[in-house]
Amino acid sequence: MAPLFHGIRVGALPANITSCATPTHCHLLEGEVLLQSFDPFYVGLSLLVAAAGAFTALTITVHLKHVRSQFWYAIFVLCAGMALGYSTVWSMHFVGMYALHLVTADSRYEVPITFDVLFTVTSAVAAWLISALGLHILAGRSADDRGKLDRVMLVRWLGSSALIATGVCVMHYMGMASQSGYFRMEYWLPVVVASAIVALVAASAGLIILLFFPSSLLVRLLSSLVISVAVNGMHYTGMASAQYVVSSTFHIVIPWDATINLSAMAIAGFALLLNQVLYIVGIQYETLRKDIEDDVARQLEYSKQLKLSPFLLEAALQPRHAMVLVRLSDFRAQGRLRRFVLAFRAISRHSVQI
Numbered sequence: 001m002a003p004l005f006h007g008i009r010v011g012a013l014p015a016n017i018t019s020c021a022t023p024t025h026c027h028l029l030e031g032e033v034l035l036q037s038f039d040p041f042y043v044g045l046s047l048l049v050a051a052a053g054a055f056t057a058l059t060i061t062v063h064l065k066h067v068r069s070q071f072w073y074a075i076f077v078l079c080a081g082m083a084l085g086y087s088t089v090w091s092m093h094f095v096g097m098y099a100l101h102l103v104t105a106d107s108r109y110e111v112p113i114t115f116d117v118l119f120t121v122t123s124a125v126a127a128w129l130i131s132a133l134g135l136h137i138l139a140g141r142s143a144d145d146r147g148k149l150d151r152v153m154l155v156r157w158l159g160s161s162a163l164i165a166t167g168v169c170v171m172h173y174m175g176m177a178s179q180s181g182y183f184r185m186e187y188w189l190p191v192v193v194a195s196a197i198v199a200l201v202a203a204s205a206g207l208i209i210l211l212f213f214p215s216s217l218l219v220r221l222l223s224s225l226v227i228s229v230a231v232n233g234m235h236y237t238g239m240a241s242a243q244y245v246v247s248s249t250f251h252i253v254i255p256w257d258a259t260i261n262l263s264a265m266a267i268a269g270f271a272l273l274l275n276q277v278l279y280i281v282g283i284q285y286e287t288l289r290k291d292i293e294d295d296v297a298r299q300l301e302y303s304k305q306l307k308l309s310p311f312l313l314e315a316a317l318q319p320r321h322a323m324v325l326v327r328l329s330d331f332r333a334q335g336r337l338r339r340f341v342l343a344f345r346a347i348s349r350h351s352v353q354i
Contacts, residue, residue: 013037013101019110023182023246026109034102034111034183034244042099042264046092046235049268050228053087054206055220056275062215063282064135068143072285077139079278080210081132087278089168089231090127091271093175094120096235098264102183102244111183111244114259116252119178123171130167134160138207147212160207165200168231172199172238180252180259183244191241198237202230 020026057080064076094115102111138160139146141153172195176185209223252259 013039013103013110014107017103017110018108019112020182021112023111023248026104028104028109028111028182028246030246030248032104032246034246035105035107036239036244037101037103039099039101042095045264045268046096046099047228047232049095049271050088050092050231051224052272052275053083053089053091054227054231055224056087056278057083058210058215058220058223060278060282061135061139061210063285064139065146065211065215066143067285075281075285077132077136079281080135081130082128083275083278084135084206084210085127085129085131085167085171086124087271087275088227089131090124090171090175091267092228092231093172093235094262094267095264096232096239097175097179098262098267100239102181111181111246112261114180114261116178116180116254117258117260119174119253120260120262123174123178126174127167127171130170131164134164134167134203134207135210137163138211149212157204157207161200161204164207165196165203168199168203168234169196169238172235176238176242177253180250182247182250184247184251185242185244187241188243191237195234195238195241198230198234202227202234205230 018026020028023030060076060080060083064073064080067073067076097113097115100113102113103109138153138156140156141148145152173192179185206227209227213219213223
């Protein structure tokens with residue numbers, strides 16, 4: 001059965017609407033069609049949450065584009081995956097789900113919605129890990145090759161886009177399946193397919209923006225708005241694919257699982273807090289990198305003052321030693337630079353902390 005598109009509306013609920021504990025309590029009939037009413041405040045909040053998460057993901061990928069340390073590469077892939085998968089997609093999705101109210105045609109009664117705990121948590125983890133894997137597929141080349149638009153990058157981009165789009169669809173429809181209450185959902189396949197196409201287009205465009213667009217503040221702000229609109233477009237297209245009808249039995253995917261009533265404000269608040277934590281990770285990275293760059297610059301200046309041999313100076317000036325090392329263990333592991341420091345200490349009798 002096709003969903004009733006004319007029954008999907010945006011607006012506040014009537015003040016005197018009654019919440020039905022069970023269908024019999026409100027004299028609702030089995031199979032009676034429920035209308036979807038979306039609260040405009042939470043629809044707007046879902047746009048804001050997605051934009052904030054996308055901006056964080058864009059900020060983190062600024063580091064991901066150029067980082068050479070495998071340790072920090074892994075950190076940034078996981079952080080960017082969390083910003084994209086959890087803060088942008090999953091959080092937006094459940095804020096948008098909270099905006100949904102199922103009401104009768106006369107707007108007198110509302111059928112409450114709760115969420116299956118296990119499905120909800122699983123969808124969040126899946127969104128994070130699939131996004132991180134997709135970013136790794138796209139950016140898992142050497143730092144010098146990550147910005148190249150060649151045949152290899154095209155294959156990586158197509159594979160990553162397909163994976164993330166699939167992950168978004170799985171997460172979305174898992175989230176819809178996690179809705180529990182005295183109703184059942186009937187899907188219209190053409191709109192489901194349309195939502196998948198929207199997800200693929202959004203993922204493809206989003207990955208191009210994340211890795212290849214300039215990293216200026218204005219570009220990131222505008223790009224985050226574009227990504228937010230795309231993600232929300234997929235979500236509300238997917239919502240339009242379902243028709244809700246009254247059921248005399250309580251619908252829950254996993255019968256023995258518990259249900260919860262999610263708070264949109266709590267989800268949005270946690271997502272914004274997580275964005276701040278992820279942003280601090282990037283600041284910490286920049287601090288460490290700057291400290292090591294300063295150390296290298298000081299050592300090179302000392303070497304010039306002490307007129308060290310060309311061999312030692314050439315070893316210290318290798319491009320891989322300067323501007324790219326971000327961990328102290330990596331810094332110490334460079335054999336030629338270690339010989340340079342030992343020679344420097346022997347000559348200058350100074351102890352240089354690396």
